[in-house]
Amino acid sequence: MKLSRNLSIALIIIANIAIDQISKVYVRSTMTEGARGKIDVIGDYFQLIWVENEGAFLGMGSDMNPTLKLIFLLILPTIVLGYVIYYIVKTKTLDRLSLIAFCCIVGGGIANVFDRIVLGSVTDFFFIDLGWKLKTGIFNVADLSVTTGMIILIFSNFLSKKKKSTIKS
Template sequence: MNRNLFITLLIVFNIAIDQISKAIVRSNMIEGAAGEIDVIKGYFQLIWVENKGAFLGMGSDMNPTLKLIFLLILPTVVLGYVIYYIIKTKELDRTSLIAFCCIVGGGIANVFDRIVYGQVTDFFFIRITDSIKTGIFNVADLSVTTGMIMLLFSGVFTKKKKTTVA
């Protein structure tokens, strides 16, 4: 498959899965704890919340100008650069390429929400114990996190070719 087509399809797939899941949540759930769905009793719940900030609601109380800069403009510039980087850098191994596509797809999906809705729809919650639990997150967050973990593993387990100078 053509490399740029692969990149495009993988990014679009990440955006689509996220947006479809959010549309299902918005149309079928009640917002907040009252609409909580216990998927795996006590460990995995669906709880629909609208996040006006970034990760775990950080920045939700920023003034509108700072929100525009830090939650829309800066992420858009960074995502644009990452897209440029993955298209231009032909030496990326497949794992790193997939990882960057997941990060970009998830990032675009959340930026899209901020532009269209002014907030991001979150709905997954995992509780292992009372002290080990996640914040409420969405598929885009999962894509970004998966991409970051893949990049870490790729960096640790991929041996770089060393060139020797004679």
């Protein structure tokens, strides 16, 4: 049985939101917030550290006044996410990889906006430190979805350009 395109879009977005929200509920119910509740998953290289992020990426904007937070962390992202959903539903020419990428981006974005609306902050808990300057800020599954979506989108764009240049040759 082949799923309709719009049902596939909805399922991918919902799966991204669900996995993120389940992971956050688990972290909030089983961990102690902050560095004292740190769990070493793979030594110092991969750790779980629960923090509540009141800003955006890497806490940027956490010190903004409430009106600016409302505009830049809730209203604008909601408008952008709405537009991307409209775009992927209406643009029937998107290749499968790009469609999956946009769905990951939207699912992760919705999950983090949901946290901001319901909790006033975003629950983050993954931390990777591979030494030297190869370390991340603390992030979550939604951030991973958005980042993965962006990487897939870049890869898909590269593939489609390569295909077009091969066809022209």
